[in-house]
Amino acid sequence: MDYVIEMLNITKEFPGIKANDDVTLQVEKGEIHALLGENGAGKSTLMSVLFGLYHPEKGIIKVRGEEVDIINPNVANKCGIGMVHQHFKLVHNFTVTENIILGMEPTKSFRRIDIDSAAEKVKEISERYGLSVDPHSKIEDITVGMQQRVEILKMLYRNAEILIFDEPTAVLTPQEIKELMIIMKGLVKEGKSIILITHKLKEIKMVADRCSVLRRGRYIGTVDVESTTEEQMAEMMVGREVSFEVEKGPSEPQDVILRIENLNVKNSRGLPAVKNLSLEVRPGEILCVAGIDGNGQTELIQAITGLTKVESGSIFFEGTDVVKDSIRERTLKGIGHIPEDRHKHGLVLDFSLEENMALQSYFQEPLAKKGLIQPEAVREHSDILIEQFDIRSGQGSETSARSMSGGNQQKAIIAREVERSPKLLIAAQPTRGLDVGAIEYIHKRLVAERDNGKAVLLMSLEMEEVLNVSDRIAIIYEGEIVGVVDADKTDENELGLMMAGSKKGTVN
Numbered sequence: 409m410d411y412v413i414e415m416l417n418i419t420k421e422f423p424g425i426k427a428n429d430d431v432t433l434q435v436e437k438g439e440i441h442a443l444l445g446e447n448g449a450g451k452s453t454l455m456s457v458l459f460g461l462y463h464p465e466k467g468i469i470k471v472r473g474e475e476v477d478i479i480n481p482n483v484a485n486k487c488g489i490g491m492v493h494q495h496f497k498l499v500h501n502f503t504v505t506e507n508i509i510l511g512m513e514p515t516k517s518f519r520r521i522d523i524d525s526a527a528e529k530v531k532e533i534s535e536r537y538g539l540s541v542d543p544h545s546k547i548e549d550i551t552v553g554m555q556q557r558v559e560i561l562k563m564l565y566r567n568a569e570i571l572i573f574d575e576p577t578a579v580l581t582p583q584e585i586k587e588l589m590i591i592m593k594g595l596v597k598e599g600k601s602i603i604l605i606t607h608k609l610k611e612i613k614m615v616a617d618r619c620s621v622l623r624r625g626r627y628i629g630t631v632d633v634e635s636t637t638e639e640q641m642a643e644m645m646v647g648r649e650v651s652f653e654v655e656k657g658p659s660e661p662q663d664v665i666l667r668i669e670n671l672n673v674k675n676s677r678g679l680p681a682v683k684n685l686s687l688e689v690r691p692g693e694i695l696c697v698a699g700i701d702g703n704g705q706t707e708l709i710q711a712i713t714g715l716t717k718v719e720s721g722s723i724f725f726e727g728t729d730v731v732k733d734s735i736r737e738r739t740l741k742g743i744g745h746i747p748e749d750r751h752k753h754g755l756v757l758d759f760s761l762e763e764n765m766a767l768q769s770y771f772q773e774p775l776a777k778k779g780l781i782q783p784e785a786v787r788e789h790s791d792i793l794i795e796q797f798d799i800r801s802g803q804g805s806e807t808s809a810r811s812m813s814g815g816n817q818q819k820a821i822i823a824r825e826v827e828r829s830p831k832l833l834i835a836a837q838p839t840r841g842l843d844v845g846a847i848e849y850i851h852k853r854l855v856a857e858r859d860n861g862k863a864v865l866l867m868s869l870e871m872e873e874v875l876n877v878s879d880r881i882a883i884i885y886e887g888e889i890v891g892v893v894d895a896d897k898t899d900e901n902e903l904g905l906m907m908a909g910s911k912k913g914t915v916n
């Protein structure tokens with residue numbers, strides 16, 4: 409077999425963890441090869457090894473059959489390997505062309521004539537691969553999807569033959585994802601080979617020829633995508649059977665615990681985001697606020713949790729209006745929050761895992777006594793949660809939150825919030841960016857809270873999640889609730905129409 413890339417028995421360690429443990433990856437010329445694995449499985453590490461960013465402790469790399477020592481990204485470039493990182497590395501006030509030639513011609517860079525001929529070449533490549541990028545645009549003026557194409561152009565400009573994409577769709581809209589898939593297919597038609605990192609099985613089914621699976625740093629196997637089901641790939645990835653259906657019995661809702669009345673909230677630009685909104689949530693049910701992004705759901709959740717101030721209206725929690733309460737007061741009253749932006753509102757990234765676990769309770773017994781923090785208690789509290797919620801990290805309680813994978817960061821927040829057993833648990837997009845194993849786990853926890861007699865208020869943009877997890881669905885459109893339906897009496901079509909603004913029961 410003709411492999412363009414062979415990574416053989418690669419081992420790469422970080423303090424306390426083997427991120428890659430004897431991993432082998434063989435990529436054929438002209439294929440789209442998916443690299444699948446849960447958050448933290450070691451995908452980015454393996455590709456960083458291939459791109460010369462990390463040096464492995466063990467293993468060899470062959471490019472077109474020849475062993476090479478890829479000591480840095482320049483060597484990778486010379487071997488024809490290019491990489492689009494999860495976070496783009498573009499200079500925002502430079503043009504597309506300037507970004508593309510950056511670092512290529514150190515001595516006479518940016519002379520007019522160089523730029524003009526470079527722009528011409530960029531235009532040519534862009535047209536050839538259907539990228540539609542204007543070489544003269546400034547990066548700050550173009551969309552994230554376009555910026556990604558600039559990264560692709562950057563690889564092609566350097567004549568890369570093997571293109572690595574690290575979770576390229578995470579930042580894209582559904583339309584942009586479709587376009588990227590078409591671009592990728594065009595690239596392999598022209599003889600390029602692609603390694604596509606993702607944990608989204610649907611995307612693999614859409615474009616990939618073969619798929620290699622990593623789990624906890626180990627190589628599990630490689631399959632032909634056409635003849636393998638999504639369920640089979642999920643099982644390889646997670647190590648057990650994964651159910652895409654959420655198992656739950658009927659809900660047993662009790663008396664209203666959260667009652668929102670005529671709520672008005674403005675967005676960060678001072679425009680009305682939530683308009684005269686009223687809503688009720690009961691213990692023993694999962695109520696989901698569903699809608700297309702940007703219809704006021706974020707502001708609604710922030711108003712309930714205290715992150716945003718309210719213009720007018722009331723938020724009754726157990727009968728008393730909490731609108732004037734601080735975040736801390738609401739927390740102590742029994743409102744738990746899994747925030748939409750886990751980096752901004754969920755974790756302190758420079759803190760250790762155990763400090764993050766104690767964020768909501770460090771001032772209370774047993775974590776503090778007479779106002780003094782008890783380090784052993786903080787450690788024990790964290791160790792127990794890590795065990796219970798299977799939070800994986802390099803150094804346990806001492807791990808810095810920043811170094812943890814997204815899925816495990818999210819598990820840590822959920823552990824902290826669920827452990828306090830709040831009467832109302834608010835979960836805003838709790839599974840965004842997570843892999844199927846973590847998603848299944850989080851859904852189970854939400855249902856368990858419900859069955860435990862707690863109220864769950866879910867905010868989600870994912871149709872599947874909305875339909876599978878909720879008991880009742882409140883559809884939000886332009887800041888208003890346009891209808892509340894029972895999850896088992898509706899379907900994707902009806903929800904889609906309501907999310908686009910048509911009120912339930914009205915035809916127009």
Ligand SMILES: Nc1ncnc2c1ncn2[C@@H]1O[C@H](COP(=O)(O)OP(=O)(O)O)[C@@H](O)[C@H]1O
Nearest residue numbers: 422427446447448449450451452453811812813
């Ligand atoms: N620079 C680093 N320092 C310490 N640990 C790291 C570093 N990079 C990754 N890790 C750890 O290595 C493991 C694999 O990470 P990564 O390759 O990023 O996974 P994936 O891309 O599959 O989500 C994770 O446990 C992660 O926390």
Ligand SMILES: [Mg+2]
Nearest residue numbers: 451452453574
């Ligand atoms: Mg990664």
